[in-house]
Structure formats: structure tokens, C-alpha cells
Amino acid sequence: MQSRTPAGRTGRPRNAAADAAILAATRQALVELGWSKLTLGDVAVRAGVAKTTLYRRWPGKNELVVDAVAELFDELTLPDRGSLAADIEGVVLQFAAILARPEARSGLMAVVAEATRDEALRERIRASIVERQKRLVLAGRARAQARGELAPESDPDEAARAVDLIFDMVAGAVVHRTLVSAEPADEKWVHGFTRVLVFGLTPGPGPGPG
Amino acid sequence: MQSRTPAGRTGRPRNAAADAAILAATRQALVELGWSKLTLGDVAVRAGVAKTTLYRRWPGKNELVVDAVAELFDELTLPDRGSLAADIEGVVLQFAAILARPEARSGLMAVVAEATRDEALRERIRASIVERQKRLVLAGRARAQARGELAPESDPDEAARAVDLIFDMVAGAVVHRTLVSAEPADEKWVHGFTRVLVFGLTPGPGPGPG
DNA sequence: ACCTTTCGCTACGGGTCGTAGCGTAATACC
DNA sequence: GGTATTACGCTACGACCCGTAGCGAAAGGT
Numbered sequence: 001m002q003s004r005t006p007a008g009r010t011g012r013p014r015n016a017a018a019d020a021a022i023l024a025a026t027r028q029a030l031v032e033l034g035w036s037k038l039t040l041g042d043v044a045v046r047a048g049v050a051k052t053t054l055y056r057r058w059p060g061k062n063e064l065v066v067d068a069v070a071e072l073f074d075e076l077t078l079p080d081r082g083s084l085a086a087d088i089e090g091v092v093l094q095f096a097a098i099l100a101r102p103e104a105r106s107g108l109m110a111v112v113a114e115a116t117r118d119e120a121l122r123e124r125i126r127a128s129i130v131e132r133q134k135r136l137v138l139a140g141r142a143r144a145q146a147r148g149e150l151a152p153e154s155d156p157d158e159a160a161r162a163v164d165l166i167f168d169m170v171a172g173a174v175v176h177r178t179l180v181s182a183e184p185a186d187e188k189w190v191h192g193f194t195r196v197l198v199f200g201l202t203p204g205p206g207p208g209p210g
Numbered sequence: 211m212q213s214r215t216p217a218g219r220t221g222r223p224r225n226a227a228a229d230a231a232i233l234a235a236t237r238q239a240l241v242e243l244g245w246s247k248l249t250l251g252d253v254a255v256r257a258g259v260a261k262t263t264l265y266r267r268w269p270g271k272n273e274l275v276v277d278a279v280a281e282l283f284d285e286l287t288l289p290d291r292g293s294l295a296a297d298i299e300g301v302v303l304q305f306a307a308i309l310a311r312p313e314a315r316s317g318l319m320a321v322v323a324e325a326t327r328d329e330a331l332r333e334r335i336r337a338s339i340v341e342r343q344k345r346l347v348l349a350g351r352a353r354a355q356a357r358g359e360l361a362p363e364s365d366p367d368e369a370a371r372a373v374d375l376i377f378d379m380v381a382g383a384v385v386h387r388t389l390v391s392a393e394p395a396d397e398k399w400v401h402g403f404t405r406v407l408v409f410g411l412t413p414g415p416g417p418g419p420g
Numbered sequence: 421a422c423c424t425t426t427c428g429c430t431a432c433g434g435g436t437c438g439t440a441g442c443g444t445a446a447t448a449c450c
Numbered sequence: 451g452g453t454a455t456t457a458c459g460c461t462a463c464g465a466c467c468c469g470t471a472g473c474g475a476a477a478g479g480t
Contacts, residue, residue, distance in 0.1 A: 202409065427475080
């Protein structure tokens, strides 16, 4: 047993508080400067650490911002509100609240853009941000099936595709509303969105989108 | 009448061919270098113009890339395929095809990210990219109402909100699927998406999402 | 005490930025 | 044709940021 230090290593241990300080400084810099004007030297000064310390812990700006933004999504939960529509509305409102924060707005899209040319970064985003969100979709779907609101999927492959589709529709709509249309995903909008998602554009069992 | 030159100005006219060359060079650089490593000096060399010419025509990298990417969306059309679902599938497939191109993938998200801190850039994106797409939603909706598939909206304010909602759902889902989930929005996916959008998650008049 | 790792600091070459200045080219007006 | 006006290509520049190397000191284990 040599696991008193994080990985059984010898030598001076890393200052754990510095990690938190650096990530907080990164978010602060994102708010004040935005992605493009954010420099690692500036973050180091804000965090009260040397620039070299930053480079010892993160490969570069991209990975640092991913980790800084990922922490924002820790607060996502899925309380049981009794129905599929209510569950969707609840989680979408939480998601919208996160995306309304400037550090998320400027950082998230930028790293996604960078990830289009960086497979490792894409995987980092998937593991630390996307996967956590997708688990909420899975949980909500299971609940709805237990309630009888959705038909249970026998084919697990089909089920996975359905979850991916729903996830892209929910997250995509909120992100597009917030960042591209640049208008708030408030309760009214979320309500209309949920109605369309659950009942569709054509007036079926529920009222139409008007 | 002094409007033979574009705006009635005197002096040497601008080389119109240079504009096209610069935008094409920008797209090429986006493919080869991506957003972050794209430099205006490099674009100038590719286009065969001086770097100063670039700065005389565009305020900076952001605006240049917006214009370069906007041209990609010129090809969007909305052929009448007979039904709302078919119309949606057609235009979504076109949209997906554009987003599959590397110059769109790396450029679009990056400028949207920059636009979160730049009101003028946001307006430029809205005018040259978003508005054109939204017009297709308007046209498709009018067709569906003419066919009787959608109830006509009496309140123009409600109608505008519905169009905005649909637009965010369609564009958002495709963008998220393509850029965040990083998987192709192929025919199978588009078909499933359209079914959910038109008929909803719950098995109403149509079949469920499975 | 000794070893190992981290940390802060300084310094560096390399690259990009955005602008200024200059001479020249291309057009409109007279 | 001559002149005014604008666009163009080119060069050069200070400022900034990058990412790394090298050093001495600090903080833990053994």
C-alpha cells in the first residue's frame, strides 16, 4: 500500500487547491474576456500560480476550458415531477439556466468548435459533459416507460438510437435557442418546446403548438 | 447619376474577383487548419492578395469567416415534396449535407461562440445565415397550412413564436447531432427525427419513435 | 539525511496581430 | 489628356502571446 499520495507516487504532492483556483480563474476570465481573448498567462495570474504550473497540468487552452465548463454541469439533476412532459420541462429549464451563464456561453461553443478537428478533445467533452447529460435522458425515458407513457423498447440497439435522438433534439434546441437565436429559453418557450416534443407539430391528442 | 461604380464613388474600383478569391481561400484554410490556426496572413497568401487588402474589406477574422461560411448556405432550397414530413426531411438532409463539410463544421460553431460577446457579429450572422434558413421554415409552414396539415395561425405574434421554435428545434438538432455527437445526420436519422418532430414522442396518430 | 516531485520565477525564440507609410495602378470627372 | 480619388501591393514595425527550458527552493515520502 503506497497510496497515501494520489497514485502512490513519491515526492512533493500537487496542491489540490490550485486546481480549483485555476478552474475558477478560467471561468472568471471567460466571463470578462471571452474565449478568444483568454490567455493562459492571464489565467495563471488570476489563479495566483505560475504559468508553468498550468502547462504541467493541462495540455492547453482547449482542455482547460473543457474542464472549467464541465464543472458547471455538475448541478444537473432529474427530480421526478410525475409526468414525461413535466420531467422534460424541469431538466430543460436547468440546462437553460446553465447556458444562460456567460462562462458557459462563451466557452462551450468554442471548445465544441475546436473539437471538430481534435479527436482527443471530442472524447474529453463527451466523457465530462455530454455523457452526464445523456444519463438524464436515459433516466427520464425509463421513468416514462414505467409510467406507461412510452412504449418499452425491446431492441436495445433501437433504444440507444432513440435516446441519442431525443438527446440531440433537447440539447440542440436549447443550445440553438440560447446561443444562435440569442433569446432566453424561459418557461414559456420551454413549455411550447415540450409540447411539440411530446405531442408533435400536428395537432394530435394534445393541442397544437400555438 | 454617379452610380456606375458600386456606390457612386470616384477612384479606382475594388477588384470584385478578389472578394471571391478571399472567401474561397478562407474556406480552404478552414479545412486545412481549422478555426484557431487560421491566420489572416495565411488567407492573404492563399488568395494572392496583400494582407492589408484583407483588413481594408473586413474588420477581422470573425466577420471574414462569417461571410465565407454564409456562402455555403446559398444552395438551400425547399422543393415541394407533397407533405410536411417529406418537406422537412428534404430540407434537413440539405442542411446536414452542408454541416458535414469541414469548412462549415470548424467555422460555424467558432463564430457563433465569438458572437456571444459581440453584438455586431451576432447581427451579421443573423442577417447572412440564420434569416435565410428561417425563410425556409416559413415557406414550409405556409405550405403545410395550405394542405391542411397544420392549423393556420390567426395571431401573427403566435405564428412568429411558432416559427422560431420550429427553427430552433430543427437547426439545433441537426447541429447538435453533427457537431456535438459527431455522428452523421444520415437518412435514417433524419427520418426518425422528422417522425418525432411531426408526431411527437408519445405514440399518437402515427407510429412511435422506434 | 536523502530522494523525488512540484512550484515559482525568469528568460527566450517564434509567431501573429493590426497599423502606418509609401509608391503605383485603375477608374471617374472635367 | 489631365487631375483627383480611391484601391492595391509591399515593407516594416511595436506589441502581444505562445510554449518551453533552466534554475533554485519547497514539500512531501522512506
